[in-house]
Amino acid sequence: MLTGARITLPWRSGPANYNQRMNFTPISALSPLDGCYASKLNALRPLMSEQGYMHRRVQVEIAWFIALSDAGFAEFKPLSPGARNYLTGLVKNFNEADAVAIKEFEKVTNHDVKAVEYWIKSKFKDRPELEHVGEFVHFACTSEDINNTSHALQIKGARAQVILPGLDGLIAKLREMAHTFAEVPMLSRTHGQTASPTTVGKEIANVVMRLNGCREKIAAVKLMGKMNGAVGTTTRTCRPGPTLIGKLLPGRSWKPPN
Numbered sequence: 001m002l003t004g005a006r007i008t009l010p011w012r013s014g015p016a017n018y019n020q021r022m023n024f025t026p027i028s029a030l031s032p033l034d035g036c037y038a039s040k041l042n043a044l045r046p047l048m049s050e051q052g053y054m055h056r057r058v059q060v061e062i063a064w065f066i067a068l069s070d071a072g073f074a075e076f077k078p079l080s081p082g083a084r085n086y087l088t089g090l091v092k093n094f095n096e097a098d099a100v101a102i103k104e105f106e107k108v109t110n111h112d113v114k115a116v117e118y119w120i121k122s123k124f125k126d127r128p129e130l131e132h133v134g135e136f137v138h139f140a141c142t143s144e145d146i147n148n149t150s151h152a153l154q155i156k157g158a159r160a161q162v163i164l165p166g167l168d169g170l171i172a173k174l175r176e177m178a179h180t181f182a183e184v185p186m187l188s189r190t191h192g193q194t195a196s197p198t199t200v201g202k203e204i205a206n207v208v209m210r211l212n213g214c215r216e217k218i219a220a221v222k223l224m225g226k227m228n229g230a231v232g233t234t235t236r237t238c239r240p241g242p243t244l245i246g247k248l249l250p251g252r253s254w255k256p257p258n
Helices: 050-069 081-092 096-109 112-122 143-180 200-220 244-248
Strands: 185-190 193-199
Touching (some): 050 081, 050 096, 050 112, 050 143, 096 112, 112 143, 185 200
16 A cells, blocks of 8 residues: 555656647547548538637627617618628628637637627727717627627538538439349348348438438528527517517517516
8 A cells, every 4th residue: 555655747747748748649649630630621620610600700700790780770881892701701701810809809708609799899900980870789699699699600501511422422423323233132131130122222312212312301400590689588688679680680579678
């Protein structure tokens, strides 16, 4: 039995420990998605990475900001075409350098969504029309308003650009194989023993049918989002006027309280 013994591990000599000295490589990845399967997921990286998440947050914040300008506030007149083009350009041209800049803001805010807000406001510098109404960025929102809608946009993009095209390619290849091997005999089994023969093509056709059904279900999933404030009552959004929520979220049946 050791009493008061201190064991020094060889990789913990000095101020730096093993983990702090590690470089990011496939063998230091915490998940196989960034390890052995990293090269297979390149198409998803711009969409589902943290940078992709920041991109969609910027998109949502900008869309909300523009909508607020059209909501009838005396303090926030409708934005000019030039300002609108500039703002949508921030979304369209968002890049890795912008994501890094947001992370720098996060070091100060210690809050990821607030960092996005501050980054957007920093882009208003030397633009009086936008600087004057900068406090309307993120107005009446809670972080989850931005996060959940951003997640929906991420999933929407990944589904449309990667998942469904990938499934379509796989289904097309399997369908081709089903026809190619339609007359190739294959031993089948039932109750753990051999049974009447089938064909390779017929079995592949079964997979095609099932996979196609799954593809249709994935495509039909309705992606939802909420923009209703910290406690889900849209209280802050309806205070300036009872018609504001209708202007910002057209088609909604929600009615503000009297």
